[in-house]
Structures are given as structure tokens and as C-alpha cells.
Amino acid sequence: MSEFTTLGLAPSLIEALTRNGLTQPTPIQTRAIPLALAGRDVLGLAQTGTGKTLAFGLPLIDRLLAEPGKPAPKTVKALILAPTRELVNQIAENLKTLTNGSPVKVATVVGGQSINRQIGLLQKGNDILVATPGRLIDLMDRRAVDLSTVKHLVLDEADQMLDMGFIHALRRIAPKLGTPRQTMLFSATMPKQMEELSRAYLVNPERVQVTPPGKAADKVTQTVHYMDGKTAKGDKLREILSADMKALTLVFSRTKHGAEKLMKGLVADGYNAASIHGNKSQGQRDRAIKAFREGTINVLVATDVAARGIDIPGVSYVINFDLPEVPDAYVHRIGRTARAGREGEAMSFCTPEDVDLLVQIEKLMKIEIPTASGERPNAANRPSVRNQRGRSAGKSGGGRRGNGGNGSAQKQSKPQSAAPGANNGQAKRRRPRRRTAA
Template sequence: MTDFNTLGLPADMVSRLAMAGLTAPTPIQERAIPAALQGRDVLGLAQTGTGKTVAFGVPLMMALAAAKGAPAPRTPRGLILAPTRELAKQIATALEPLRMGRKLSVVLVVGGASVNAQAGRLARGADLVVATPGRLIDLTDRKDVNLSQVTQLVLDEADQMLDLGFIHALRRIASVLPAERRTMLFSATMPKAMEALAASFLRDPLRIEVTPPGRTVDRIVQSVHFVTKDEKTDRLIALLDGHRNERAIVFGRTKHGSEKLARTLEAKGFAVVSIHGNKSQGQRDRAITAFREGQVRVLVATDVAARGIDIPDVKHVYNYDLPNVPEIYVHRIGRTARAGADGAAIAFCTPDEMGELRDIQKVTGLSIPVGHGQPWDRHDQPRKAQGRGVPAKPTRRPRRRRPQRGAKAA
């Protein structure tokens, strides 16, 4: 069996990995680490939870440790970009055990926290910056960070950065980075826009694909419940009531809707917190900590939590609203069945979400078992709506066109 000793790593790094409980590399680590150590750019296609942080973290930290002298103020040598604050913070925490040699300085640069405090930490010098694109642009515009000396660049969950609208920020960041650098880009999917982004950042990369796009974890028991919009909340409450002592994440589509749902669940006696884009970084950190430590059992979240939350004992994931992008479904349900555990993923589908459900099943290659109700049929949706007291839209007869004056009859 392959172990980290066979990848050409120094004994110090192997020891640090062992202290972190890592003795055998995952497939993405086994292929990416040697390539990066040889100085090659890497394009990795892998789902969350496959060990990507170590795959890029090991060669990154080794390169930074080998650099001579301390970094200049505001001028990092390494940069990691992540789509969300939660993922950026998780990366920074995961890299802590991998610091070799002198104490490498890592600065977290994310929104929702004091920009002045982050600028102050950068002014003292940073070997590595872990950032979300928006906040990094803010600091660049303020001249609080200089990216001209970055020799090690990582883009993690790059497809989600595109989904969140960071393409222009990424292009701006790319324009101020030095051409001579090693770049590692990791993505769960490879749409055309992602291919264009990869081409602009990478040079002759080694492409590594360890998990087919859209593949879901085999240990997750999936089901779909066909409900009306009015039935959603009551069914969620009934299902949550059956496992009040187990952790569950409930995914909503909007910030307002998620906050409203969390208040409803709290009124029903559930220990619940919510995270979404309207929450400050401190509020989001406290919510994740309370959920991780078991002070609350239900986390209601938008897709800021679809990636970057690694809590091993989440037993249930609810798709209260189906995502518009089918790949996000895979990331959402990947919050359960982690670290070898089992888990359940329950999706709610209203009549107007049948398109999203079909797209999800097409991408995953699965026919999700029905847990409740029957699939909605597009032809009988108006009749169902009318039965709930909502009048069906009347069918308009086509208007007969009058022949123009002087025109001959056909």
C-alpha cells in the first residue's frame, strides 16, 4: 500500500502528516503531490472530501518553507483563493499542522471581518494569504497587499467561484500576479467557463481526475419527497422531529427564506442556527461552532455551507429548496456520510422544481428513490393548483385574423 514516504517527502513532513492522523495518501494526493514537487501546474477534478487540501497544502508549504528570508510587508509569496469564508477558514486551519521549518505566517483575508485588522496583519508580513476573491480585491485597491511576488497559487473549488460571480475578480487578480509561478487549480466540475479560466491561469498542467463529476457518495441514502410549497415546512418539521438528537443541515435557496425558516423551526422547539450572506463573519463562526460542538442540532444554510463545512457526524441533509445548479446538490449532500459514516439526504420537490430534479438526476446518473408522494406531471400541475384554491390560468383562444382589405380569400 502506498504511503507518504513513497512520494518523495522529507521525514519532517511525513511526521507532521502522521501527527495529523494521515499515513496513506488519497488518490488525488498520490498523483498531485509528486507533480507539484516537480514544479508542474496541476488541474485537479475531484469532489469535496477527497483530500484536496493536503494535495495542494503539502507542496505549497514545502515551497514556502524553502524560500530564503522573511517576506516583505504586504507582499505574500503564496496565495490560496476559495469561494466562501467558511472554506477559506477551514483551509487555513487544515494547513496549521503542515508548517515546516520557521513558523510560516498565514493571514486569512475574508469578508465579514475587519478589513483594517486584516490590513494590519498583512503589513507585518505574510508567507501565505488564504482569501476570498472579493475581499482580496478590496485590499488590493487599498494598496494593502502586493501580489507581485506570489510564486505559489492555489484556486480551490474554482467552479463555485464562477457560480458566485467571481470571474471578474479572478481576472483582475490574475492580471497582477507574476507570470513565473506554480499554480494548482481544483474544481469539482469542468464546464466551458471553467476551461477558459483554467487556460488563463495554468501552463501545461497535469490533469488529474479521481472522481467522475456528479458522482455522489455511495453511503448516502437519498430520497425525494414530492410536496406542495404549503406542505414543505410541515413535512420538514415532522422529519426533523424523528431525530432531534442528531445533527442536520437544511439548505435553502435564499437568505431571507433561510432566516425565516430558522425562526419557524426555533418556534417549534428545535435548537437551530442559520448562516447566509447577510450574517457577519463573527455570527457565521459562532453558528458553525455551536453546530460543531452540539449546542444546536439543526443548521439552516444557503449554499455558503455547501462546501467548506467538515463536520463528521452530520446525519441528515435536507434540500428544502432544490438548487438551480445540479452539481451543487452533490456538494450539499456531501456534508453527510463523512469520515466513513452513513448519512441520509432528503430532497423536497414542488411542482415548479421538477426541472431542477430532472437535471440533478441526469448529472448524478441516479434515479432518486421516492420517499413521499408521486412525481409531478407538467400536464396536471394546473389542476393541482386549482384544487388548492388557486384558480388555474384560463386558456386563451387564438384570435382570428381578419383578412386585409382588398386581399383575396384563400
């Protein structure tokens, strides 16, 4: 007997869960679903891979099944916003497995795909719309969608939306939604800005936290390899990959250019690899993920565009070829393994100039990551991150590389022009490199 029956879900949903082999709710689902079914606003915090999508998706579908009538043309009953195309597609795929054969219609709109096709899709009206904020605003500007009927709003991975500057898009979208409405916000981390976001858009929310923010899944084994530079990183990566040639391995690079160069080098050396990053078309990214999921390729090199939204239980290893410059991104990266109760291993490569980034990650995680090889440099013997990168790794903001965004937050927070001078010229030369993130 399914334990989901104790949560108050409709019998048709219980049957759909059983068909998909789901009978045991996760802790976040057990706590969040009854609150959402009661119509409460929910602030959900749980580590990656613990079932947050169904924690909001199941009560959302349940309530829509109980609401009579088809949506009118261009209208939407429930809106789910997510920061990346991959995450939007992943959410929609999970929801569609539960709505097959029901009257609930799920649609997606993301950038990189035909906007005219999406306009036609929205013309029919939809029960649930899963969208990236940028493309949704494009469609709003074309009057292709009417959001005044939205009575359920979900913000998934809201902390990354803040990092990527989507707060400005949210401020444009929210006033167009129906009221009163139910709002649910879910994430694996809880930066201070997200608390402010919850106060602005949630009404008397119930906070559901099943693990401390910033904590990795319990079954992820974490280690760090210390080395001198890029050449040593490449050698160590090939050594690890060669030890288990059939394992699904996700390798993270800080930049788009770095990811592509690394992938091509691996392919040239005979490894079965592909890459996804912001310079790839949506079709290329979808095909690479599909091939990785099916095992056609077993090494996927990615920027932080893949740190969220890839739900592939079979990923055995996550390798941080480059450490992220935003500590929260580390949590989401290593959460791509040890999913659905399985075990996984996360390995990080650290050069002397990266040690300060590692310190920030360990501070967030509240652990010291065990050493697998090499020796950790002493503070007095390593170059500072400021000297190496021209900025401190301890600062926060959307202008960093490696945050999974497209630099939009930086453009909004920096003036468009500055007084001429040597330093300003240096900043102009740096800007294209910052835009190479994800």
C-alpha cells in the first residue's frame, strides 16, 4: 500500500504514483504536501535530489483536478518559474508522468525555441505553465498569455533566480498574476536575499526545512585533489575516468570556453564525452542530456547550467574540474549524484589559487572536505584569489563567472559607463570573460 495515501492526495494521483513505482514519500514531501493541499503558502528547504518537484507538483495537480472547467484561451491556472531551460523541462517531464490521462494540461516555454510555436501553444490555454522568466516576459510583451487567472505560483530554485538577476523579471510578472493566490517557494539553499523574497511574495508561509541549508545529500562521498595547475587537472581527470570507463560522470567547468575545450580534448583522447553550456542551442543541450541519460555517452562536461535540472539517478561521479566561485553552486553541483537514495562520489580539483574558494565552500558546508591526493597549501604559501582573479572570491553578486547565469545581474548592478582610465580599460577587457559563464 502506498504511504502517499496518508497525505490526502486524490486516488487518481495515488494510482499514477504507483504506476511510476513511487510509494514512499520523502521527508520534504511528507511535510510540504499536506500544507500545500490546505492552501497554505510554503517555503520549502531541502537538499538536492530529495523530491522537491513532487513536493509542490503533487498538491498542485491535486487542487487543479478539483477545479472544474477548462482554461480559457491564453490563460493559465498555475505558473511554475525556474531559472534554466533544463530545470523547466525536467519539472514538466515529472509532472506529465502524473497527469497522463487526466484533463490537466502541462506546457513549457523557454528561450532557445520557436516563440511562434509557443504562442500557438498558449493560445489553447493551459492548466500548468512551467517557464523561464525571460521567455515568459517576451510572451507577455506580445500579449500571448493572460496571467490574471493564475491562482498558484511556484518559484523553484529561487536562490539561483536571484543570482541570475531574475528578481527584476519576477517584479514584472507578479503584478500580472491573479489574487488571492497560493505561492510556494522551494530551494536547497537559503541566502539572505531569499528571505526577503519570501517576505515580499508569500503570505504567512509555513517553513518546511528537512535539512540545514547548504548541506549535501548524506550518501555523497566528498573528496578534494590538490594539484599545481591545469595540466595536472587534465591528467588527474583522465586517470579517474580511465578507472571506471562505463560510469556516468558529470564534469563541471567554470566557463563555456573551458567546458568546450575540455570536452574536445577528452573526445580526441578516446573518451565518450559531450558538453552543455550557454553557447549550445537548446536542441544540442537536450540531445546531450538525453544521450547521457541513456548511456550513449558517459562523460558530460558542463558549466553551472547543469548544476540544477539534471535528474539522472545513475550519475556515479561529479567532478569539479574548476571550483565554483559561488559556494552555493557547489551544493547544487554535487547534488547531481546520490539521487533517489543512491550513493555517489563528488571530487574537486584545487590549485593554490583556488584554496580560498574551497575555504568558502567548506564554511558553507560546515565541514572540512577530506583530501584524496596532494597537499593543501598553507595560507602563507598560496596566492590570494584577489591577486589571481582581480577580485575577492568572498564577495557575492550576479557578476561572477560560474554562477549559472548570463551576466544579467552584473549588467543591472553596474553603471553602463565609467570615467576613463587604466583601471576602467582593464575592466572592459575583462567583461567578455565574465560573460562566458554557463
